[in-house]
Every structure is written in C-alpha cells, then in structure tokens.
Amino acid sequence: MDKETTEGVKVGLELHQRLSTKHKLFCKCSTKGNEDKSREIKRKLHAVPSELGQIDPAALFESKKAPLHTYDFYKGTCCLVETDDEPPHEINEEAIEIGIIINKMMNAENIDEIHFMRKTVIDGSNTSGFQRTAIVGLNGKIMVILSNGKEKEVGIQTIAIEEESCGIIGEQKGSMERFRLDRLGIPLVEIATTPVIKSGKEAREVAETIGLMLRSTGKMMRGIGTIRQDINISVPGGARVEVKGVQDLDLIEKVVDNEISRQKKLIELIQKINEIKKKNPNIDGELKIEDVTDIFKNTKSKFIKKAVEKGNSVLAAKLKSMKGFFGTELYPEFRYGSELSGYAKTQGMGGIIHCDEDMNKYGFTEEIAELAKKLKLEDDDGWIMVVGEKPKCESALALVYKRAYETKVPEETRRADLEGKTHYMRPLPGAARMYPETDVQPLKITKEIVKKAESAPSFKEIEEKIKKILNPEMAQKMIRSDKLNLFLELIEEGIEPTLAAVTCEDTLKTLRRDNFDVGKIGEESIKETLLLYKEGRIVKSAIPELLKLISKDPKAGAAALAKQMKLTKITGKELKELLAKENIKDLQSLMIRYRLNVDPQEAKEVMKG
Amino acid sequence: MYGTKAAKLLNSKAVEIGDSVRIKTDRNEYEGLVMPRIETGDTNCIILKLSNGYNIGIEAERIKEMSKMESKKETPKKDKVESAKPKKQVDPKEEVVILGCGGTIASKIEYKTGAVFPAITSEELVESFPQLKEKKIRTRMLFSLLSENVTPQHWIEIANAIKEEMEKGCKGIVLMHGTDTMHYTAAALSYMVKTPVPIVLVGAQRSSDRGSSDNMMNLLSAILAAESDIAEVTVCMHATENDDYCYLHRGTKVRKMHTSRRDAFKSINEQPIAKVDLDNERIEILSDYTQRGKTKFAIDTKLNPNVALIYIYPGMKRQQLKEMLQNHDGAVLMGTGLGHIPTELIDVTKEFSSKKPVAITSQTIYGRLNLNVYETGRNMQDAEIIGHLLDWTPEAAFVKLMFVLGHSKEIGKIREMMNTSLAGEITERQEE
CATH class of the missing domain: 3.40.50.40 (Rossmann fold)
Structure with a gap:
C-alpha cells in the first residue's frame, strides 16, 4: 500500500500460542487431547453486574444470545476444575517460566509478582464465566525485518499467560452451543504489540516474526489451532475494531487490508447517511416492520416457501432513501448488505434479503411490486427482508435498521472467516471485565525462576548460530521457517546443517509441488529418516524417496519402510558382491540401477580396487 | 497490609490505597492505581492496577521513583431514587420472606480489589438478582456470617425472626445461608419450628461474581419451593452438576457431601422431598411431606448447646x-x-x-x-x-x-x- 493509504492506520496484533506444558495451567490434567469422551455437562451463564451495577454490554449481549451450553467431558484431560466444580489448584510454574523466557527474548521487563485476573467471558467458552489471565512481562520490543529489507521496531505492550478456552464443536443457531472441555485450561501465551503496524503485509510479517520467535523456544504446542491472532485495526475517522480468531498467517494480510478498506468505505457512506438524516431527522425512530408472509404464500422461491410452510414469517422494512446503499462494495465481494447481514445473523437469521440484490437468485420476482406497495416505497427507498421465527425476525430487523443509519463506524468485535472477510460478533467489551482471581495466590518471580529461564538462548543467539552454519540465503530461509525448531533439534542430533536445512525447506517443498501429502510427514519421521542416513543405513538420494513413502503410509516408520521398499544402503562386502554378481564395470551403469542404494563415492573407490 | 519497605515508600510519597501513581523502575515507567495488599505473597510488592485492568506486583525496592498523580476517586454513590419508588401494595400473606444470614449466595464482589463483601441491604440483594424485582418478596438481613461461624445462638435468632415474619404473615420463608453448616441450621430449625408454610434454606457453591454462579438458579428455585405446598424446613440446592433442576431436601436428612461441587447437598438415607424444575416452574414430588396449613405455627427455642x-x-x-x-x-x-x-x-x-x-x-x-x-x-x-x-x-x-x-x-x-x-x-x- 502507498503512503497515503496507510496514513493514520493503526494495527496492533494479539498473538495467542498454546504452550506445550505437561499439565494445564491450574490443574494436573494432561494437555494432550484424546477422544475418550465420558459425559456431558449442561450449564447456563448469566451476565453479572459490575461494581457500578452495570452489566458489560458485550457480556449482556452474549448472555441474551446463548442460554444453555453443553460441554463434552474427556477422560484424562478434564477434571472438576474445568467443569467449574472445584477451585483452581496452584499455578503451573512451567508455563510461567516459558513466559519469562519470552520476556527475555522480546526485551520485556519481568513482573516481580504475578497476579492472575478474571476476565469476564460469558459466550460459554469458559465454564466459569471468566478466563484466568496474568501479565508476566511489559514494555518489550522486537526488531522485524520486513520483506523490503528494512528493519522495523515493534513494541510489545504485554506478555500474558492465560488459560485456553473450550473448543467449540457445533453451533445450534440461537440457543445451544456445544463445547469440548479438554482444551479449556491449556496454558497459552498472549503477545500484544503496540499499534504501529501500517498494512496487512506488515501485520503478516510481524506475526511471522513473533511466531517463529515463540517457536524457537521449543516450548510451543504444534498443530492446527495452536496459534491464533486477534487483530486491532483503526483508520482515521473510523473506529477501533477487534478481529478475533485469525488462525492462518496467510489470512492476516487479507483481513487487515479488508478491514482498512471497510472502514474507509463506511466513512464515505456515512457522509451520504448524514445527508439523509439531515432531511429526515427522526429517521432512527421510524422503523416500521411489516409482516409480508401473505405476499409469499404462493411464492416460487423454494427456500421461502419451505420456511413459511414450517410456520416461519417473512418480515420486511423500508429503509428510507437507502436504495443502492446495500450494493456498495466495502471490499471485494463484501457489500454494505453483507455488513448488515452480519447483524441479522447474531439473532439467528441466515442473513437478509435486500433491494439491491438480484432476486432471481432467491427464485422470486413477482412479489416485489406487491412488497413495494405494502412498504409504501418511493423511488429512492430501499428495503430489507428476513425469514424466520417472528420474534427473532423482529429483533434482527431492529438491529439491522439501527446499524444501517449509524453515522459512526461502530467499535466492535468481529470474527474472521476463512476467506479473510470479517463479520459482526458483538460490541467491544468494556473495561469492567477484569478483576482479581482471589482463588489463586500471587506468584513471586524468584531469582531462581529468572536464572533458569535466562539460561535459554535468546532468539538473537539462535540467529547468529544459524548464520554461522548455513550459507546466507539458506540461513535467512531457515530463520523464517516453521521448521526452525526441528532444524535445531536435527543439528543437535549431529545431522549436517546444510542437509538438515535442505530437507526441511527444499525437499519438502518439492514433494508438495509433486502432490505428495507433506502434511502427513511428521517431524519425528523427518528426524528418523535423517538419522538413518547419518547412521549409514540409507544413501542421500534415498531421503526424498523415503519421505514420499512416509507421506503415503505415515504410521509404518521410516526404518521399516526403507527395508520393505528396498531403500537400504548397499555397502562394503555387499557392494563388492553386487558388482561381481551383476558384472558391473562402470559407475554410470551402477548408478542408473542402484542410485537409491549405493553411495557413488564408495562405489568409485571400490571399483578402483 | 503492605510490608515495611512498601509501606515506607507509600508513606513517604503520601500515597494511599486507590491513588493513581506513576512509578519508574530501572527499566520502565508505569501508571496505575495502588491496590490494597492481599495477605499472601510478597507484601513488599506494590500491587498496581494498570489501565488495561491487569494487576501487577512490583517490588518496592526496585522502584526508583514514585509520584502521585491523582487521589483516590470515590465510587459514585448510586441515587436512592429507585429504591424510594413506592412499592406496589401486596398482601404480606402473599409474600415470600427472604432472610439473609450471609454466605456465598449473599456476597458481592468489589471488582477493583476482588474483595468479597456480604450484601447487607435488601436493595443490594435485588441489584444482584434483577429477577427478584418481578417476585412478591420482602427481604430482611439478619446477620452476615460465613457459615462456619454460625452458632446455636444464631439458630435461635433465626427462629425468632421466623416467628416475627409469621406474625406479619407470609407465603413462605427463604433463608440464605452459607453452605458449610447449612445442614446444622436446617436440622436446628426443623426441631425448633413447627410450620404451616415452607421454610427453605438456600446457598451457593460458586461465588456470585461469576457468570456460572449457581446462586441465581438456587435462589429462584427456593422461592418457587417457598410458594409451594411443602410446609417443612428444607434445603434447596442443585441436584446435579448440570444447571437443570434443584432438589428439595428434608432439613434433618440433608448433608453437605462434597467440598466444592454444585450438587454437594445430598439427602441421606431417603429420597429428596421434591425436584424443583425452575425452567418449567414445576415441582415434582418424590417423597412424603407435610402439606401447607396442616400444622399450627409454633416455635420452641430451648436448646442446651453443651x-x-x-x-x-x-x-x-x-x-x-x-x-x-x-x-x-x-x-x-x-x-x-x-x-x-x-x-x-x-x-x-x-x-x-x-x-x-x-x-x-x-x-x-x-x-x-x-x-x-x-x-x-x-x-x-x-x-x-x-x-x-x-x-x-x-x-x-x-x-x-x-x-x-x-x-x-x-x-x-x-x-x-x-x-x-x-x-x-x-x-x-x-x-x-
């Protein structure tokens, strides 16, 4: 993005990464999930008033939405602490030590005494109604090498250790939600940056750097969902918007750029809305909801017909002077209509139908004239329509109407989808959401804890080390690689650094390009393969071949596969016998037939006699 | 209470608990509110509430500079307008009396410090349970004790309060009580009071500050039981680990059987008297009970606690x-x-x-x-x-x-x- 478009844009990241501790943060449950479900628990959460007798808007919003939740309980990974039927045990110091290591790595100041807080969360993802969280480090900074080669200093506001929430399993619209309890209480680290990021690309690069710094500690959990980012974004004249749960690094860039565009386009639309409001000062209070179910009694639209047959209603409302607004694109494939639709969805609607759409996609056209009559539409008036249970339709229309004439970009929490679009979730939480966790005693960070943590190498030290053992290009690649940890482990095992790096980066990439399912090759298998080579049981050229086999049969084990598929090395006496038996005289014909079994260097020497 | 070093530092800067301060350590500068020291941990660490709501502890020894920015702000007092509203005239006989004796169920949290206070006034109670506004109730706070501190003398005090309320007339009585010794109090009232209306003891196993507290469901279920036909001294608490229904236990047969679970209270050697299904406002009878109005009210508080x-x-x-x-x-x-x-x-x-x-x-x-x-x-x-x-x-x-x-x-x-x-x-x- 050019300078003009990034002027005044403020983006801050909150990275959450699960820690690979043995136990959870406040109990002795294992952090390694299983599928051994033993029972279900059903609970309600209610909004609690703050000290001023106010109920937090976000909390109230959630408590209205979801009255009863189901929690799946798994053996070995859940206990009464997770079901909120027992107070927390002692703090897992292993997690705090990891926090101290990260403090050092990110130049943050250690907190002398850690105080866990309760952060109110009543969307059901925490059985207690709050998340336990504590700051372990403050005011850090990191240097991020951007892709344009420049270095950027990014402040780290806070480093916190907190409890992971329950995993959501399924959502039954409107009321019940199902969660899994095994994820609840796994320790995670939250890194919050200062809002110095200017674009989606930068956000991605900062997230990548933080991610690999965390991984370089070797104490992070791996796998899908173990890392996720929340992003705070604001543009001048816009508002602070928090986007939750971006799991994929690749999406960060898109989410940020989309959000910047959304806010900017909204600011443009607001000027027009202000004009409408100037002419119609009371418009906010003029919502008139019409029940138009009768009009659709004999509709050709299959989905409306089906809904009406089930006893649902079709409700519509006029939006004065708003014709054409809904089709306004806020960013590619996301219009003002999609924006409003997000609000209707929080009330259990599938979405909204609005006047700027092609009704052929819903399969009705004939009813539009009648609809216009009923809503008393004038030329520039728009309309919206929802289908569903009547009371829910009413609250959805009220919410959408209010949002449609909003003259400020609303401060809110949004959810990112897999395409990098964001959707309205709830209002931004207020400040009243944090108070001390009195069931957990404060933890003094002793000199011993700090000493232990500080003996871990810093990221800079790791960088230096890698630069010494790899060529500059490969070193850069490895420092940024998500296999950095594996690489460090491999050289620890005595694998030659360049081979380790080439295998982790280039070989896997080539295999992926050739359509092998690289995702199935576990880090353990890569290690096992390279150790086979180191021990002289396979030759170098067999490494990619063996990895290919592993991707097809990940459970078989590298050594077994090598043996089974005749990839083991032919060497020494065996090699001589082979040469004699097959009467091979030149290296070339040997290598044509036994490339995957014979080390050419050795063969050359044997042939020389 | 802060330790000597911390207290000395705060005194020297005339900083009091609740004041907002700026602190410099050798590395950084922080702003926040000085929080009261909790008893445990290093009392020479000053607890600072940052603007993001987090508390952190900083060793007094590491603080290079401290300056007071603003004195403690008094929490704005709420207008009493709401409670001064004339109450609709209700026949006292139609009301359920809620008597408060303390315990988790009646406690309120001070969010800044995390300290738990008993809800003392009826207004505070209604504030904590907005649903009570729709109920025909009157409230009276007798005392506010953690139930491990309740003595036989308190049982007598409660019995006498019940007598006074019975003389005014009521539909039933709900007694909010700490759970640790609730079964002792329930037994004592069972022996001391002959009642024509339900007397229901209720408590909570989870503190009221959390969205998951069982206080609301237990209290509303107890009120439903107090309006019912079951004219006995009973205990109303969660029946299972789910938020589905409560059990009504006979006051002399009930016992707290778990340190922390919501369904800690069990009827011993008999079925509970009833299942209280709050969602459907229904009471399902499970065993024999004394019907409303069959017994003439009497109390007899003669006890020898020795x-x-x-x-x-x-x-x-x-x-x-x-x-x-x-x-x-x-x-x-x-x-x-x-x-x-x-x-x-x-x-x-x-x-x-x-x-x-x-x-x-x-x-x-x-x-x-x-x-x-x-x-x-x-x-x-x-x-x-x-x-x-x-x-x-x-x-x-x-x-x-x-x-x-x-x-x-x-x-x-x-x-x-x-x-x-x-x-x-x-x-x-x-x-x-």
Missing part, C-alpha cells in the same frame, strides 16, 4: 475420650461401620452414659446403625448408648441432643425422645 460431637478413630485412648466427654451434658459419637467404638472405650462411655446421654452415629454417613450384629454393638447397648436401628446423620443427632437436653434433664425421658423421630430425622424403612 453437647460434644466426637469422631472415634483407631488407637483412640480411653483418657482422650474421657477428656473429650467431661464437662459436657451429652455426647454424640461418630463410630465406625454399624455404629461401633473400640471395645477398650466402652467402659469409659458406659461410665459417662450412666448419668448423661451418649448417642452413636456412623462415619459411613449412609446406612442404618445396628448394635445387634457384633459383640461390640451388644456391649454398647449394655452401656445404654442411644442409636440402635436409627438412620440419622451425625449432625441431625448432634443438634437433636441439644434440643432434647433443652427440654429434659431426666435420662430416661431423654433417651425416649432421642429414639423418637421429632422432625423426620429417623426413618424406619430404607428402600435404597
């Missing part, structure tokens, strides 16, 4: 038991199995029980006592220890002995009363 409750253990010495018994007017022993005590202790007990009552209960909690099966039991019967064939809980027996000793000094009469069910504490048949 009773010992003694847990018998392997290797217990005669002298130890003797010392525990002496100076008491009666004793309840928690024996083993069917109700046994070591043979060695029988003569000490016999000596005491020749003049003063000794009752036996079982550490197994569940099941009926039987002193016929083993020789030890037969010898205990010889020693005139009360309890053969009874199925009472230790606590119900203990409170009962206080009540009985308040009414008679004659050992024969005492034994007879102890063997007779006064308030459902003894049942003769057990089906499960």
Whole structure:
C-alpha cells in the first residue's frame, strides 16, 4: 500500500500460542487431547453486574444470545476444575517460566509478582464465566525485518499467560452451543504489540516474526489451532475494531487490508447517511416492520416457501432513501448488505434479503411490486427482508435498521472467516471485565525462576548460530521457517546443517509441488529418516524417496519402510558382491540401477580396487 | 497490609490505597492505581492496577521513583431514587420472606480489589438478582456470617425472626445461608419450628461474581419451593452438576457431601422431598411431606448447646475420650461401620452414659446403625448408648441432643425422645 493509504492506520496484533506444558495451567490434567469422551455437562451463564451495577454490554449481549451450553467431558484431560466444580489448584510454574523466557527474548521487563485476573467471558467458552489471565512481562520490543529489507521496531505492550478456552464443536443457531472441555485450561501465551503496524503485509510479517520467535523456544504446542491472532485495526475517522480468531498467517494480510478498506468505505457512506438524516431527522425512530408472509404464500422461491410452510414469517422494512446503499462494495465481494447481514445473523437469521440484490437468485420476482406497495416505497427507498421465527425476525430487523443509519463506524468485535472477510460478533467489551482471581495466590518471580529461564538462548543467539552454519540465503530461509525448531533439534542430533536445512525447506517443498501429502510427514519421521542416513543405513538420494513413502503410509516408520521398499544402503562386502554378481564395470551403469542404494563415492573407490 | 519497605515508600510519597501513581523502575515507567495488599505473597510488592485492568506486583525496592498523580476517586454513590419508588401494595400473606444470614449466595464482589463483601441491604440483594424485582418478596438481613461461624445462638435468632415474619404473615420463608453448616441450621430449625408454610434454606457453591454462579438458579428455585405446598424446613440446592433442576431436601436428612461441587447437598438415607424444575416452574414430588396449613405455627427455642460431637478413630485412648466427654451434658459419637467404638472405650462411655446421654452415629454417613450384629454393638447397648436401628446423620443427632437436653434433664425421658423421630430425622424403612 502507498503512503497515503496507510496514513493514520493503526494495527496492533494479539498473538495467542498454546504452550506445550505437561499439565494445564491450574490443574494436573494432561494437555494432550484424546477422544475418550465420558459425559456431558449442561450449564447456563448469566451476565453479572459490575461494581457500578452495570452489566458489560458485550457480556449482556452474549448472555441474551446463548442460554444453555453443553460441554463434552474427556477422560484424562478434564477434571472438576474445568467443569467449574472445584477451585483452581496452584499455578503451573512451567508455563510461567516459558513466559519469562519470552520476556527475555522480546526485551520485556519481568513482573516481580504475578497476579492472575478474571476476565469476564460469558459466550460459554469458559465454564466459569471468566478466563484466568496474568501479565508476566511489559514494555518489550522486537526488531522485524520486513520483506523490503528494512528493519522495523515493534513494541510489545504485554506478555500474558492465560488459560485456553473450550473448543467449540457445533453451533445450534440461537440457543445451544456445544463445547469440548479438554482444551479449556491449556496454558497459552498472549503477545500484544503496540499499534504501529501500517498494512496487512506488515501485520503478516510481524506475526511471522513473533511466531517463529515463540517457536524457537521449543516450548510451543504444534498443530492446527495452536496459534491464533486477534487483530486491532483503526483508520482515521473510523473506529477501533477487534478481529478475533485469525488462525492462518496467510489470512492476516487479507483481513487487515479488508478491514482498512471497510472502514474507509463506511466513512464515505456515512457522509451520504448524514445527508439523509439531515432531511429526515427522526429517521432512527421510524422503523416500521411489516409482516409480508401473505405476499409469499404462493411464492416460487423454494427456500421461502419451505420456511413459511414450517410456520416461519417473512418480515420486511423500508429503509428510507437507502436504495443502492446495500450494493456498495466495502471490499471485494463484501457489500454494505453483507455488513448488515452480519447483524441479522447474531439473532439467528441466515442473513437478509435486500433491494439491491438480484432476486432471481432467491427464485422470486413477482412479489416485489406487491412488497413495494405494502412498504409504501418511493423511488429512492430501499428495503430489507428476513425469514424466520417472528420474534427473532423482529429483533434482527431492529438491529439491522439501527446499524444501517449509524453515522459512526461502530467499535466492535468481529470474527474472521476463512476467506479473510470479517463479520459482526458483538460490541467491544468494556473495561469492567477484569478483576482479581482471589482463588489463586500471587506468584513471586524468584531469582531462581529468572536464572533458569535466562539460561535459554535468546532468539538473537539462535540467529547468529544459524548464520554461522548455513550459507546466507539458506540461513535467512531457515530463520523464517516453521521448521526452525526441528532444524535445531536435527543439528543437535549431529545431522549436517546444510542437509538438515535442505530437507526441511527444499525437499519438502518439492514433494508438495509433486502432490505428495507433506502434511502427513511428521517431524519425528523427518528426524528418523535423517538419522538413518547419518547412521549409514540409507544413501542421500534415498531421503526424498523415503519421505514420499512416509507421506503415503505415515504410521509404518521410516526404518521399516526403507527395508520393505528396498531403500537400504548397499555397502562394503555387499557392494563388492553386487558388482561381481551383476558384472558391473562402470559407475554410470551402477548408478542408473542402484542410485537409491549405493553411495557413488564408495562405489568409485571400490571399483578402483 | 503492605510490608515495611512498601509501606515506607507509600508513606513517604503520601500515597494511599486507590491513588493513581506513576512509578519508574530501572527499566520502565508505569501508571496505575495502588491496590490494597492481599495477605499472601510478597507484601513488599506494590500491587498496581494498570489501565488495561491487569494487576501487577512490583517490588518496592526496585522502584526508583514514585509520584502521585491523582487521589483516590470515590465510587459514585448510586441515587436512592429507585429504591424510594413506592412499592406496589401486596398482601404480606402473599409474600415470600427472604432472610439473609450471609454466605456465598449473599456476597458481592468489589471488582477493583476482588474483595468479597456480604450484601447487607435488601436493595443490594435485588441489584444482584434483577429477577427478584418481578417476585412478591420482602427481604430482611439478619446477620452476615460465613457459615462456619454460625452458632446455636444464631439458630435461635433465626427462629425468632421466623416467628416475627409469621406474625406479619407470609407465603413462605427463604433463608440464605452459607453452605458449610447449612445442614446444622436446617436440622436446628426443623426441631425448633413447627410450620404451616415452607421454610427453605438456600446457598451457593460458586461465588456470585461469576457468570456460572449457581446462586441465581438456587435462589429462584427456593422461592418457587417457598410458594409451594411443602410446609417443612428444607434445603434447596442443585441436584446435579448440570444447571437443570434443584432438589428439595428434608432439613434433618440433608448433608453437605462434597467440598466444592454444585450438587454437594445430598439427602441421606431417603429420597429428596421434591425436584424443583425452575425452567418449567414445576415441582415434582418424590417423597412424603407435610402439606401447607396442616400444622399450627409454633416455635420452641430451648436448646442446651453443651453437647460434644466426637469422631472415634483407631488407637483412640480411653483418657482422650474421657477428656473429650467431661464437662459436657451429652455426647454424640461418630463410630465406625454399624455404629461401633473400640471395645477398650466402652467402659469409659458406659461410665459417662450412666448419668448423661451418649448417642452413636456412623462415619459411613449412609446406612442404618445396628448394635445387634457384633459383640461390640451388644456391649454398647449394655452401656445404654442411644442409636440402635436409627438412620440419622451425625449432625441431625448432634443438634437433636441439644434440643432434647433443652427440654429434659431426666435420662430416661431423654433417651425416649432421642429414639423418637421429632422432625423426620429417623426413618424406619430404607428402600435404597
């Protein structure tokens, strides 16, 4: 993005990464999930008033939405602490030590005494109604090498250790939600940056750097969902918007750029809305909801017909002077209509139908004239329509109407989808959401804890080390690689650094390009393969071949596969016998037939006699 | 209270708890509110609440500079307008009286410090439970105690308050109480009060600050029970670990059986009286109960609290038991199995029980006592220890002995009363 478009844009990241501790943060449950479900628990959460007798808007919003939740309980990974039927045990110091290591790595100041807080969360993802969280480090900074080669200093506001929430399993619209309890209480680290990021690309690069710094500690959990980012974004004249749960690094860039565009386009639309409001000062209070179910009694639209047959209603409302607004694109494939639709969805609607759409996609056209009559539409008036249970339709229309004439970009929490679009979730939480966790005693960070943590190498030290053992290009690649940890482990095992790096980066990439399912090759298998080579049981050229086999049969084990598929090395006496038996005289014909079994260097020497 | 070093620093800068300050350490600068020191941890760490809501502890020794920015802001007092609104006139007989005795259910949290305070006024109660606005209730706070601090004197105080409310007229009574000793209080009221209306004790196992607290469901269920036909002293608490329904337990048969679970309260040796289904506002009867209006109201608060409750253990010495018994007017022993005590202790007990009552209960909690099966039991019967064939809980027996000793000094009469069910504490048949 050019300078003009990034002027005044403020983006801050909150990275959450699960820690690979043995136990959870406040109990002795294992952090390694299983599928051994033993029972279900059903609970309600209610909004609690703050000290001023106010109920937090976000909390109230959630408590209205979801009255009863189901929690799946798994053996070995859940206990009464997770079901909120027992107070927390002692703090897992292993997690705090990891926090101290990260403090050092990110130049943050250690907190002398850690105080866990309760952060109110009543969307059901925490059985207690709050998340336990504590700051372990403050005011850090990191240097991020951007892709344009420049270095950027990014402040780290806070480093916190907190409890992971329950995993959501399924959502039954409107009321019940199902969660899994095994994820609840796994320790995670939250890194919050200062809002110095200017674009989606930068956000991605900062997230990548933080991610690999965390991984370089070797104490992070791996796998899908173990890392996720929340992003705070604001543009001048816009508002602070928090986007939750971006799991994929690749999406960060898109989410940020989309959000910047959304806010900017909204600011443009607001000027027009202000004009409408100037002419119609009371418009906010003029919502008139019409029940138009009768009009659709004999509709050709299959989905409306089906809904009406089930006893649902079709409700519509006029939006004065708003014709054409809904089709306004806020960013590619996301219009003002999609924006409003997000609000209707929080009330259990599938979405909204609005006047700027092609009704052929819903399969009705004939009813539009009648609809216009009923809503008393004038030329520039728009309309919206929802289908569903009547009371829910009413609250959805009220919410959408209010949002449609909003003259400020609303401060809110949004959810990112897999395409990098964001959707309205709830209002931004207020400040009243944090108070001390009195069931957990404060933890003094002793000199011993700090000493232990500080003996871990810093990221800079790791960088230096890698630069010494790899060529500059490969070193850069490895420092940024998500296999950095594996690489460090491999050289620890005595694998030659360049081979380790080439295998982790280039070989896997080539295999992926050739359509092998690289995702199935576990880090353990890569290690096992390279150790086979180191021990002289396979030759170098067999490494990619063996990895290919592993991707097809990940459970078989590298050594077994090598043996089974005749990839083991032919060497020494065996090699001589082979040469004699097959009467091979030149290296070339040997290598044509036994490339995957014979080390050419050795063969050359044997042939020389 | 802050430790010496921290206190000295705060004093030297005239900083008080709640003031906002700027602090410099050797590395950074922080702003925040000074929080009160919690008792545990390093009391020389100053607790600072940052603007993001987090608390952190910073060692006083590491603070290079501290300056006060602003004095403590008083929490704005709420207008009393709302509570001053004229209340709709309701016939007192239609109201459920909510009596407050303290405990988790009636506590409020001060969010800044995390300190828990008892809700003292009725307004505070309604504020914590907005749903109460729609109910025909009147509230009265008797005292505010953690239930481990409730004494027999408090039971009498509660009984007298019940009497006053009955004289004004009411539909039923709900008693908010800490859960630790709720079953003692429930038993005491069962013996002391004959009631034509429901008297329902209720508590909470999860603090009221959290969205998951069981306080709301328990209290609303208790109110529903207090409006019902079940005119007994009962305890209303979660029936399961789910937020689905509550059980109504008989006051003399209920016991807290878990340190922390929501469904900690169990009926011992009988079914609960009823299932209270709040969602459907329905009460499903599970066992016999006394109907509303069948009993004439009466209270009788004569108690002799000088009773010992003694847990018998392997290797217990005669002298130890003797010392525990002496100076008491009666004793309840928690024996083993069917109700046994070591043979060695029988003569000490016999000596005491020749003049003063000794009752036996079982550490197994569940099941009926039987002193016929083993020789030890037969010898205990010889020693005139009360309890053969009874199925009472230790606590119900203990409170009962206080009540009985308040009414008679004659050992024969005492034994007879102890063997007779006064308030459902003894049942003769057990089906499960």
